[in-house]
């Protein structure tokens with residue numbers, strides 16, 4: 569079966585799969601404006617750091633394309649000053665959709681640079697507009713290729729490391745645990761941590777992929793489960809509370825996760841629960857691998873304490889979504905409240921920060937970064 573996709577984009581239409589309805593219903597919704605894109609990102613109809621950056625960029629591309637084919641031309645395409653003010657305000661608006669994933673900010677800054685460079689060079693507004701369209705499309709398109717590179721770097725590195733430590737290990741033996749959803753649905757395709765799992769499977773190195781449910785949004789039990797099932801990758805779901813038990817009773821060779829933002833020293837923000845898995849991995853001497861594109865590294869942030877952590881609405885932690893069971897063939901989605909109504913004290917951060925000290929390797933499209941001998945942090949500046 570073909571891998572799932574999160575975004576369908578053509579000159580005529582921009583669509584996303586509504587991830588709030590997965591895995592029980594695959595419904596594509598049209599994105600017809602920058603406002604639609606902002607809303608879809610904020611309400612998590614689309615999520616995953618690279619995917620939200622791609623959608624933001626593609627919605628700008630759609631907006632400008634429509635402007636260029638309008639008659640008369642919209643005012644913002646009449647002068648460089650108008651173009652600058654107008655596009656800057658759209659980029660600033662898109663940037664506010666979700667705060668933790670740096671990819672969104674990296675994409676909006678990158679497009680802002682195209683705008684500023686074109687203006688400084690005295691180019692025609694229409695020429696700059698065309699350049700913005702090309703760059704926006706590039707943000708989305710370049711994601712798949714680099715995911716495949718990272719997956720291979722990480723997969724080969726892990727197999728080598730396991731073999732160095734346990735020479736009898738053969739390809740086909742590897743068991744890995746992942747958190748959240750980092751596959752095709754979270755990116756423009758193939759995925760980061762899930763990309764590595766796919767690579768291990770495709771090359772006959774994987775025994776089993778384990779994944780946490782990843783409450784409260786259930787990226788694991790809803791989305792990773794669906795992706796692994798679609799790709800026919802042998803896998804086992806565990807509840808978030810079972811990571812320690814898994815490590816005590818099963819031979820797990822690595823924990824592999826994606827990232828929403830990586831600080832200069834390697835501290836990594838990722839889905840809530842990642843830090844718990846890292847602490848337990850350290851206790852069990854299991855390598856902990858972060859896989860993310862270079863654009864996820866934020867050199868302006870010295871360490872994890874400066875990464876803004878999104879707090880999601882309390883209600884999201886009080887509800888579960890799904891279909892009724894037994895369902896007698898009905899697949900409409902219901903939301904079930906699992907707490908007493910009106911519960912006041914709810915802590916619901918969407919992400920946590922895993923200190924570099926607990927991370928064995930950070931893998932990007934440029935290769936595998938490890939800490940210098942004896943160091944507790946990474947120096948990522950040379951690779952960015």
Ligand code: MRU
Nearest residue numbers: 615616617748750754826827839
């Ligand atoms: O809140 P989400 O679902 O957008 O969080 C997603 C994650 O934390 C992912 O692990 C991260 O964005 C990397 S996706 C390749």
